[in-house]
Amino acid sequence: MSLLGSIVSGLLGIIGSLTQQQTNGASVWGTLQAPVFPQFLTNNPLPAGFPWGTLTAAGSNPYTSAPNTGVTRNYDFTVTRGTIAPDGYQVSVLLVNGAFPGPQIEANWGDTIQVTVHNQITGPTEGTTFHWHGMLQKGTEYADGVPAVSQCPIAPGSSFTYTFKASLYGTSWYHSHYSAQYSGGLLGPMIIHGPHENFNYDIDLGPVFLQDWYHTPYLQIVEEVMKSNGNPRPNSDNNLINGKMDFNCSTKAAGDNTPCNSNAGLSRFKFTTGKTHRLRLINAGSAGLQRFSIDGHNMTVIANDYVPVQPYTTQVVTLGIGQRTDVLVTANAGTSTSAFWMRSNISTLCSEANQPNALAAIYYTNADTSKAPTSQAWNIPDPGTCANDDLSLTVPMFPLNAATPSSTQNLDINYYVNSTGSFLWTLGGVSFRADYNAPVLLQAESGNLTFDPEANVQNFGTNSTVRIVVNNPTPASHPMHIHGHNMQILHEGSGNWDGTSIVNPSNPQRRDTQLVRANGHFVMQYSLDNPGIWPFHCHIAWHVSGGLYANMMELPGQIKTETNLPSIMSQTCTNWMKYTNSNEPDQYDSGV
């Protein structure tokens, strides 16, 4: 019998035989004790917590109208190693405040977020940096958290405080951007409250992390995927929802003596019968393309990444790594004692997975929360296109037309094996490799715009709008993510772009991460309104490790005046230099 079958027939209990501390450390995500949102926000200066006043999702340009609330939300993150067993198989991981997934960051649109990260990683030590996925970081690129780009890594034993504005609102996550470190556990949700007149809901259930999971330590995987005779697309071992799933320990490799318990326990969610719930879906995995569904229920999509969209109904949400989709689900598919499976399937046509199907349980108001649901899955075959929903379906609430670009550039994806036998991915013909001791932002601020070729800096100068055509003649799909902007997604499909077709040119989909199909293309553009050097990269951990990354430089003449580097930036480099003088880190990969 399959693992899935045995769970459904009740052989494995839904409540695990390991404690929450043993599976997820200090985290409460996935338990019935998880917080619901909006929860109490401390020192909120404005009544009812609506500091955006009369601003609306449909009527206010999100890129120019964020309020300044004057409120700062403070967080303190201590990063350490820990031993947990999210799916019952014991692993050594990295943890934020002892929790996997990490604690939430929560703020109102226009607040200032301040996070102090203490690097307490020991045995062995590692550097780290934290990135706030999707935040625009206008004037604060030094807080973007990409090593070798916006800062030197935080040396072991040191701390670094990130201060930035909650410039957009909706659902996102934070994660380490140091090598593939986030695959080893360093991630958590980031929820920004803002206008939501395009929908109504009763209960905000918060983040639903979807995450392919690997039992091999991330550094070992990175070392393997970089070998010419290695496997550039390693199989994941399991698929987690809010950090939990069961694993069949009998499938361990012969001779693997790692402690393993086949009954770790699943994530559980409460639905209030008859009420509408908001779920914030986040693909926080390393490589797996997720197809999310809830048995017996339709979902209404209300936002993709940080962009509210005109609501539409679906039974399956497709998410590439780094992407988020907010959905509303009404608990009207049964009686008050009903229970249903939540499912997230890794597309095995697009990703490599040993155990692709994640399960969690949803309980209506009076359901027995110790019993496994018995609901039937939607039967919606995977189209295998490795694509997001059709662009004609995803229409932003606030319309912005596709301006005529002042420059169009191709940045094609490819791969090769270099002369010393490393498997490398390229973007625009170059494979990126980081120099942790020389962040390009700091170099630009010093007035030197001549970059090392391996930094793959693409200079867009003073263009007003650039259009980027990404052709992907490789057999893998890639979730492409840009920092500092939302991209307007003009077109995506198989083969190369025809050079003219644009979907919904008066208001194309915008988001910060977009899937490009295997042997396909996507075309995007953005306005140069954020002087800086912004990463544009594949969000598959193993691909960006192989260099599938470019630095998009915009308005170089204004970087210095727009972004005043705080003195902590050079101190962080001094500390890192001091650390690396006596502890040369093994940099197998691109570094990001």
Ligand SMILES: *[C@@H]1O[C@H](CO)[C@@H](O)[C@H](O)[C@H]1NC(C)=O
């Ligand atoms: C676990 O895996 C073993 C080995 O493949 C298989 O024989 C067994 O049926 C599986 N158990 C369950 C509960 O699926």
Ligand SMILES: *[C@@H]1O[C@H](CO)[C@@H](O)[C@H](O)[C@H]1NC(C)=O
């Ligand atoms: C789900 O939505 C479809 C339309 O997309 C509709 O035909 C169907 O009745 C809905 N089902 C449920 C259970 O709400």
Ligand SMILES: *[C@@H]1O[C@H](CO)[C@@H](O)[C@H](O)[C@H]1NC(C)=O
């Ligand atoms: C997810 O996988 C399960 C188990 O194989 C299957 O029954 C279900 O139809 C799949 N769901 C979707 C939406 O593909």
Ligand SMILES: *[C@@H]1O[C@H](CO)[C@@H](O)[C@H](O)[C@H]1NC(C)=O
């Ligand atoms: C090949 O790539 C690896 C990994 O980036 C790098 O360490 C090595 O220096 C490269 N070889 C050459 C000749 O550039």
Ligand SMILES: *[C@@H]1O[C@H](CO)[C@@H](O)[C@H](O)[C@H]1NC(C)=O
């Ligand atoms: C500018 O930076 C590049 C790349 O790090 C370096 O090779 C070059 O020497 C620097 N130029 C000056 C004038 O400092």
Ligand SMILES: *[C@@H]1O[C@H](CO)[C@@H](O)[C@H](O)[C@H]1NC(C)=O
């Ligand atoms: C616009 O961008 C292109 C690269 O796509 C660059 O070659 C050109 O110099 C830029 N134009 C200006 C005015 O900066």
Ligand SMILES: [Cu+2]
């Ligand atoms: Cu990729």
